[in-house]
Amino acid sequence: MIFKFGLRTQIYLKRLKGIVVFSEGFVKFLKSEDNSNHLNVMEKVEHIGIAVRSLADAIPKYEQLLGTPCYKTEEVASEQVRTAFFRQGETKIELLESMSPDGVIAQFIEKRGEGLHHIAFAVSDIRAEMEKKKADGFQLLNAEPKTGADNKLVCFIHPKTTGGVLVELCQEKS
Ligand code: ZN
Numbered sequence: 001m002i003f004k005f006g007l008r009t010q011i012y013l014k015r016l017k018g019i020v021v022f023s024e025g026f027v028k029f030l031k032s033e034d035n036s037n038h039l040n041v042m043e044k045v046e047h048i049g050i051a052v053r054s055l056a057d058a059i060p061k062y063e064q065l066l067g068t069p070c071y072k073t074e075e076v077a078s079e080q081v082r083t084a085f086f087r088q089g090e091t092k093i094e095l096l097e098s099m100s101p102d103g104v105i106a107q108f109i110e111k112r113g114e115g116l117h118h119i120a121f122a123v124s125d126i127r128a129e130m131e132k133k134k135a136d137g138f139q140l141l142n143a144e145p146k147t148g149a150d151n152k153l154v155c156f157i158h159p160k161t162t163g164g165v166l167v168e169l170c171q172e173k174s
Contacts, residue, residue, distance in 0.1 A: 043123060046121060053109060069086075074150065080104070081096050085150060125171065126153050126154075138157050141156040141158055151172060
């Protein structure tokens with residue numbers, strides 16, 4: 001059976017398809033936990049990373065927006081970023097400013113402007129979780145856990161395999 005849709009309907013259907021494809025990718029990512037192993041789970045959203053041009057400008061703005069003071073700033077030299085943290089209940093907001101003009105955050109802002117950069121999930125065993133995600137077809141951006149801000153071991157997952165969201169796994173360093 002062939003339906004002829006008007007242009008507006010076609011555009012609408014195209015958009016709808018885009019949303020469905022995105023949602024399927026993200027749901028697949030969220031469901032990638034194997035319930036048979038309860039030790040390896042994405043425990044909670046640990047923090048949300050936001051790329052900003054200037055911490056000096058962004059910190060007072062976010063303090064006003066969130067109604068909570070920035071409790072820590074920290075440089076992560078290996079990533080060429082300066083970070084600022086806010087606590088929002090169980091979750092944190094992490095602002096990221098590039099320390100160099102060609103750092104990853106500078107490149108991100110150049111391409112996409114300031115804004116949402118990544119979502120970080122707490123895990124209890126980052127190596128096990130990395131193995132699992134790799135086996136499930138997600139592309140890890142670092143083969144070994146690396147030292148991130150806030151006393152964490154971190155690993156990033158490529159957004160092209162998670163429905164467009166840069167995902168961070170993070171484990172509290174013991
Ligand atoms: Zn982060």
